[in-house]
Amino acid sequence: MNIRLSIALLFSLFVFCGCQDSSDVQRFDVQGTVTYDGKPVPVGTIMLTPSPGNTGPGGYAEIRDGKFDTSEGGRGPTGGPHRVVIQGYDGKSSPANELPMGNALFDPYETDVNLPDADTQNDFDIPASAIRKPSAGGSRGKV
Template identity: 90%
Template sequence: MNIRFSIAVLSLAVFCGCQDSSDVQRFDIQGTVTFDGKPVPAGTIMLTPSPGNTGPGGYAEIRDGKFDTAEGGQGPTGGPHHVVIQGYDGKTNPANELPMGSALFDPYETDVNLPDADTQNDFDIPATATRKPSAGGSRGKV
């Protein structure tokens, strides 16, 4: 029974992942991302369809406070989406595996309802979204 279940799940995953996306209309989204009123130097923005929205999501890279899914990203469909933004200081440090630099804030999450058209959407991340110390953070000198 476990083998049949596994085969069914695998078949469903293959079917869902191989749907022809050429008939799905995507739209480009561009805009700005600021943190505490200042442009975010580097980062990523991910748009995931919210429950009930069956279209694909999208993504873009943030450069100097701007993003555009038409330039090195992929536009989402219209409708409600959950947005996750990651912002970095832009000071690359390959030795420490920080290609975009150090994180400015923990991943910021919000929701948007996108039109069925190319659009602009700006995001202002508040200063209260700063990075929280890790659970095993520094403890100071003893």
């Protein structure tokens, strides 16, 4: 993933998670763990986007050493049904910083959760079927 793609993903995160005034709605913090192949995901992102019918804003957090917490540099979502998108990386950045989080460990993983109207804990175990396959050109992790 190059820096332009990273910026585009970050912009999309803010668009999908809602940029409305947080005084209108009550947000709740979500924390938990993310593992893949039985090991903590070194670095990554988790995005919680409201499912159809859920009018509240979404949330997001960074994954560090297999843990995430929307109250630490992220933003908590509202309660209700959400689509969760998790991206995980090996944490080995390239010398030219083209891949600041390193190579992708798996293709973006998506699942659904129904969050309570309260702070909550959610753990995610990425299945082996989501493991990223090298592209035909061999440029794993690059776009």
